[in-house]
Amino acid sequence: MKAEAREAQQELESKLKEVVSLLTESRNRVKELEAFSESKSERWSKNQHIYQIFTDFQLGALRELKFASQSIRQDIMRTQKSYSEEFSDLGSRIMALDDAAKNYYSLLAENRRMHNELQELKGNIRVYCRIRPFLPGQKGKQTIIEYVGENGELIVLNPTKQGKEGRRSFKFNKVYGPTATQAEVFVDTQQLIQSVLDGYNVCIFAYGQTGSGKTYTMTGPDNATEEEWGVNYRALNDLFRISQTRKTTFRYEISVQMVEIYNEQVRDLLSTDGQPKKYPSLLVFLYLHTLGILSTTQPNGLTVPDACVHPVNSTSDVLKLMDIGLKNRAQSSTALNQRSSRSHSIVSIHARGIDLKSSSSLRGSLHLVDLAGSERVDRSEVTGDRLKEAQHINKSLSALGDVIFALAQKNSHVPYRNSKLTQVLQSSLGGQAKTLMFVQLNPDSDSFSESISTLKFAERVSGVELGAAKSSKDGRDVRELMEQVTSLKDTIAKKDEEIEKLQLVKDKGGGGNGEKRGTNSLRYGGNGFENAASSDHDDYSEETEGSHESSPVHDQAKLAEKSEKAKSASKVPRPLGKSARESPKASTALRKSTSGTNLSAAKSSRRWQ
Numbered sequence: 001m002k003a004e005a006r007e008a009q010q011e012l013e014s015k016l017k018e019v020v021s022l023l024t025e026s027r028n029r030v031k032e033l034e035a036f037s038e039s040k041s042e043r044w045s046k047n048q049h050i051y052q053i054f055t056d057f058q059l060g061a062l063r064e065l066k067f068a069s070q071s072i073r074q075d076i077m078r079t080q081k082s083y084s085e086e087f088s089d090l091g092s093r094i095m096a097l098d099d100a101a102k103n104y105y106s107l108l109a110e111n112r113r114m115h116n117e118l119q120e121l122k123g124n125i126r127v128y129c130r131i132r133p134f135l136p137g138q139k140g141k142q143t144i145i146e147y148v149g150e151n152g153e154l155i156v157l158n159p160t161k162q163g164k165e166g167r168r169s170f171k172f173n174k175v176y177g178p179t180a181t182q183a184e185v186f187v188d189t190q191q192l193i194q195s196v197l198d199g200y201n202v203c204i205f206a207y208g209q210t211g212s213g214k215t216y217t218m219t220g221p222d223n224a225t226e227e228e229w230g231v232n233y234r235a236l237n238d239l240f241r242i243s244q245t246r247k248t249t250f251r252y253e254i255s256v257q258m259v260e261i262y263n264e265q266v267r268d269l270l271s272t273d274g275q276p277k278k279y280p281s282l283l284v285f286l287y288l289h290t291l292g293i294l295s296t297t298q299p300n301g302l303t304v305p306d307a308c309v310h311p312v313n314s315t316s317d318v319l320k321l322m323d324i325g326l327k328n329r330a331q332s333s334t335a336l337n338q339r340s341s342r343s344h345s346i347v348s349i350h351a352r353g354i355d356l357k358s359s360s361s362l363r364g365s366l367h368l369v370d371l372a373g374s375e376r377v378d379r380s381e382v383t384g385d386r387l388k389e390a391q392h393i394n395k396s397l398s399a400l401g402d403v404i405f406a407l408a409q410k411n412s413h414v415p416y417r418n419s420k421l422t423q424v425l426q427s428s429l430g431g432q433a434k435t436l437m438f439v440q441l442n443p444d445s446d447s448f449s450e451s452i453s454t455l456k457f458a459e460r461v462s463g464v465e466l467g468a469a470k471s472s473k474d475g476r477d478v479r480e481l482m483e484q485v486t487s488l489k490d491t492i493a494k495k496d497e498e499i500e501k502l503q504l505v506k507d508k509g510g511g512g513n514g515e516k517r518g519t520n521s522l523r524y525g526g527n528g529f530e531n532a533a534s535s536d537h538d539d540y541s542e543e544t545e546g547s548h549e550s551s552p553v554h555d556q557a558k559l560a561e562k563s564e565k566a567k568s569a570s571k572v573p574r575p576l577g578k579s580a581r582e583s584p585k586a587s588t589a590l591r592k593s594t595s596g597t598n599l600s601a602a603k604s605s606r607r608w609q
């Protein structure tokens with residue numbers, strides 16, 4: 001029992017020991033757990049602290065963000081408000097600008113209208129006379145120019161007559177003396193250039209005997225400096241300059257053609273194949289004959305559509321083309337001028353303007369014409385081909401005079417078809433077109449008769465437009481006289497044809513003296529100013545005395561003069577200058593030539609040497 005008890009005790013003791021060890025172990029574990037949980041709790045509290053800091057920081061940042069977003073929102077609202085204010089201000093400004101633009105357009109249109117009305121008031125046919133200076137090597141030559149007035153008066157002296165009898169007065173829109181510069185000459189032409197961009201056709205041509213300065217005025221001398229540029233270059237410069245100033249309202253397309261008329265044949269001076277294109281005369285005749293009618297309705301406004309049309313964007317583009325054209329121009333020499341141009345050269349600038357607002361378009365053209373020399377056949381000592389050239393030149397110049405005269409008289413029939421020159425220029429002569437003629441004079445007394453015939457031609461062109469004939473164009477007497485003129489001209493044209501046929505027959509039969517016959521034909525062929533010149537050389541006033549031989553244009557001039565007299569009889573006479581009061585002959589001449597302008601200023605005349 002004891003043993004059992006001991007055994008039990010030992011067992012209990014060992015179990016106790018086990019329990020104690022378990023307890024110790026548990027305690028250790030508890031301690032370990034406590035230490036672990038303590039470190040954990042420490043870490044947690046650390047982390048918590050960090051989180052706290054982070055959260056505080058984030059909250060602070062959020063608060064700042066909130067604040068910033070609020071201030072941004074306020075800024076945006078403020079900006080929005082100022083923008084909307086500015087937009088509405090801008091809107092009202094744009095509306096005001098739109099109104100102003102509308103006014104600007106109408107003002108521009110009004111401006112253009114007024115400009116063109118002013119040009120029309122100045123006359124659609126203008127004549128400017130330019131006297132070239134004596135050239136180096138012409139020292140000691142006697143001048144025929146006695147007086148050049150500010151307002152277009154000109155007095156010339158007949159070197160073979162003394163005193164009043166040797167004086168003759170003319171009146172043009174403007175007269176430029178020998179010292180006038182190219183720039184001065186262009187000033188009065190400039191106003192016409194704008195009209196081209198306003199849809200008008202403008203024709204500027206130079207007329208005068210060989211060597212009188214036609215090419216100088218139109219183009220300038222060879223290798224001209226900018227100062228020496230002629231009307232052509234200056235006009236083109238202006239055309240491009242004005243088109244630039246209008247670029248907000250108009251887009252312009254400008255193109256160039258250049259042709260010459262040589263012996264009644266139209267030749268393209270800008271043909272791209274390098275050779276001037278020569279149209280067979282029959283073809284040209286048929287072509288232009290039809291074109292004469294079509295030219296007013298053709299949509300592209302081209303009168304010679306077969307000639308090359310070169311688009312250009314600047315003056316230099318045109319200069320290059322003109323150089324090519326000038327090189328191609330037919331030139332040969334006469335006894336008067338080695339560099340004499342025997343053809344009419346026509347530079348045609350076509351401008352199409354597109355209104356950027358309305359998309360409507362307008363077309364205008366500018367014809368710059370350097371006419372061939374108008375010298376008399378006998379004086380330039382030409383024969384054969386040169387004689388033929390001269391005959392063609394004189395015939396076409398005469399036709400040009402007839403057209404301008406008919407236009408100035410407002411005749412229902414304008415004889416455009418009498419020459420290639422007038423056919424090509426048809427759209428730029430008459431109607432709304434504006435024509436400016438430079439009458440070129442050589443001041444040398446040796447050229448007196450040519451100068452007088454040139455001046456008479458010019459007087460015929462300008463006198464009727466500006467003088468009394470225009471205002472009484474509907475008078476019965478004028479109409480009757482003009483009908484007589486037309487029938488006379490028809491008769492003469494028929495006779496001219498007959499003479500030419502006879503000449504041809506004679507020529508074929510080897511009848512020899514072509515020069516003489518040519519001269520006769522020329523005289524009879526209607527070149528009024530040439531005819532006038534041959535008698536004018538002896539006496540200015542033969543027209544008033546009826547001593548002139550029969551010639552179509554002379555008859556025409558006489559008839560026109562009669563009508564002028566008839567009209568002036570019913571008018572209050574205008575004051576006349578001293579010379580006019582003193583001599584009945586001079587009085588008639590002065591009344592005719594000055595269209596009633598008082599030339600008393602001529603008393604204080606100056607003379608060029």
Ligand SMILES: Nc1ncnc2c1ncn2[C@@H]1O[C@H](COP(=O)(O)OP(=O)(O)OP(=O)(O)O)[C@@H](O)[C@H]1O
Nearest residue numbers: 132210211212213214215216221337340341372373
């Ligand atoms: N205003 C001027 N100032 C200086 N020189 C001039 C003037 N006008 C003409 N000349 C000179 O006179 C000469 C003849 O002029 P130009 O060749 O222009 O005559 P043209 O009438 O055209 O002759 P053509 O009918 O033969 O062609 C040229 O040497 C030219 O430079």
